[in-house]
Amino acid sequence: MKKRDFLKTFGTAAIGAPFFSFDSNLNYNHLDYSERNNLSEKEFWKKIREDYTLKKDYINLENGYYCITPNPTLNNFISHVKKINIQGSYYMRHHRDKDNRRIETRLAKFLSCSPEELVVTRNTTESLDLIVGGFPWKKGDEAIYATQDYGAMQQMFKLVSKRYGVVNKIVSVPNHPKSDEEIVKLYEDQITSKTKLIMVCHMINITGHILPIRKICDMAHKYGVEVMVDGAHCVGHFKVNISELNCDYYGSSLHKWLSTPLGVGILYVSKNKISKINPLLASHVDEEDNILRLNHIGTHPVYTDLAIDNALDYQEMIGVDRKENRLRYIQRYWSDRLRKVKNIVINTPIEKHKSCGIANVGIKNMDPGKLAKVLLDKYQIFTVAINHENVVGCRISPNVYTNEQDLEHFISSIKELAT
Numbered sequence: 001m002k003k004r005d006f007l008k009t010f011g012t013a014a015i016g017a018p019f020f021s022f023d024s025n026l027n028y029n030h031l032d033y034s035e036r037n038n039l040s041e042k043e044f045w046k047k048i049r050e051d052y053t054l055k056k057d058y059i060n061l062e063n064g065y066y067c068i069t070p071n072p073t074l075n076n077f078i079s080h081v082k083k084i085n086i087q088g089s090y091y092m093r094h095h096r097d098k099d100n101r102r103i104e105t106r107l108a109k110f111l112s113c114s115p116e117e118l119v120v121t122r123n124t125t126e127s128l129d130l131i132v133g134g135f136p137w138k139k140g141d142e143a144i145y146a147t148q149d150y151g152a153m154q155q156m157f158k159l160v161s162k163r164y165g166v167v168n169k170i171v172s173v174p175n176h177p178k179s180d181e182e183i184v185k186l187y188e189d190q191i192t193s194k195t196k197l198i199m200v201c202h203m204i205n206i207t208g209h210i211l212p213i214r215k216i217c218d219m220a221h222k223y224g225v226e227v228m229v230d231g232a233h234c235v236g237h238f239k240v241n242i243s244e245l246n247c248d249y250y251g252s253s254l255h256k257w258l259s260t261p262l263g264v265g266i267l268y269v270s271k272n273k274i275s276k277i278n279p280l281l282a283s284h285v286d287e288e289d290n291i292l293r294l295n296h297i298g299t300h301p302v303y304t305d306l307a308i309d310n311a312l313d314y315q316e317m318i319g320v321d322r323k324e325n326r327l328r329y330i331q332r333y334w335s336d337r338l339r340k341v342k343n344i345v346i347n348t349p350i351e352k353h354k355s356c357g358i359a360n361v362g363i364k365n366m367d368p369g370k371l372a373k374v375l376l377d378k379y380q381i382f383t384v385a386i387n388h389e390n391v392v393g394c395r396i397s398p399n400v401y402t403n404e405q406d407l408e409h410f411i412s413s414i415k416e417l418a419t
């Protein structure tokens, strides 16, 4: 018997009156941030930094894996855990579905798409694997992606290649393309009559390079090819308007730049594509064009889903544009100063709109692993080494709490190492 049928049969009688007096109110603390409106820019970002508990023994310039949660969101999350632990299955049976849909509707508004096209998942990996794994592949179909794409996603294409005989075509994205058209052509040149799906990163994680998604989608659609966008690093990082991108599928992790606690992501599927994807896990939802048939994962830590509300509150307090500008300011603060220094290589495009908070820096003739190690051991700066194809350097991903003092220390450390 399904949980919902059980409720219909036994629900009101079995659960009955005593519970109605029970505190089932999971409304979280809507924090009042209004006193921040009058702060100067400098004071505002100082306050933001104070919202985080930061480790004192290193400067964290590795937020690309995931972004730690600011305390206002974290405290609300802990309170969700406690409240749900008191309510137990009462919460699951009475509130969970409604809360999920409310949060998904809020997220859909935030990302400018229809709530019927968006569901919460656990992360980008799950979102994109649901599409690649559930796509109706036939032997000989072709897919295109880039060698700079995330490893686990490439593995999924290799898996469907083995399983269904899909042919994968792999392009290599230059770090400094002359134009958007150069990128579009890279993918277009690989399209044949057998091409079914292109996977493309909205932001390449190892360089921070933002790709011209709308132009790639418009081009691909002319050939009847669908586009799945890996937006792992984009939601909460800069303004994402999914409808404007004109893509077919979009996945992102909210524990990255939206700074939710670990374990939540989103999957967008364009309404007319929902029915063609085979669910990987069976759901109770039978309507073929209902996106809820794609993300049934059973019982999971729902308090993390609830914290999306708090993360969105925090994001709105900062403001989407203000956050994007700040992250870009931070990246340009260090990369503009290092770009022309002898022996230093910046593996991220120079045009402002082609990157935001993340960039990649290398030192000629120095192995990135060694660079990352020296940065940590000698200068107490935590980064991650990348040595892949045309990307040889350390990925630098500061966050809204990073201040100019941290950046000055980073700049002088890199300069010292480059001489």
Ligand SMILES: Cc1ncc(COP(=O)(O)O)c(C=O)c1O
Residues within 6 Å of the ligand: 064, 065, 123, 124, 125, 126, 149, 150, 153, 201, 203, 204, 205, 230, 232, 233, 253
């Ligand atoms: C481009 C890209 N895609 C997908 C992922 C996977 O994200 P998650 O581990 O949150 O599923 C990452 C993680 O860093 C990434 O950088």
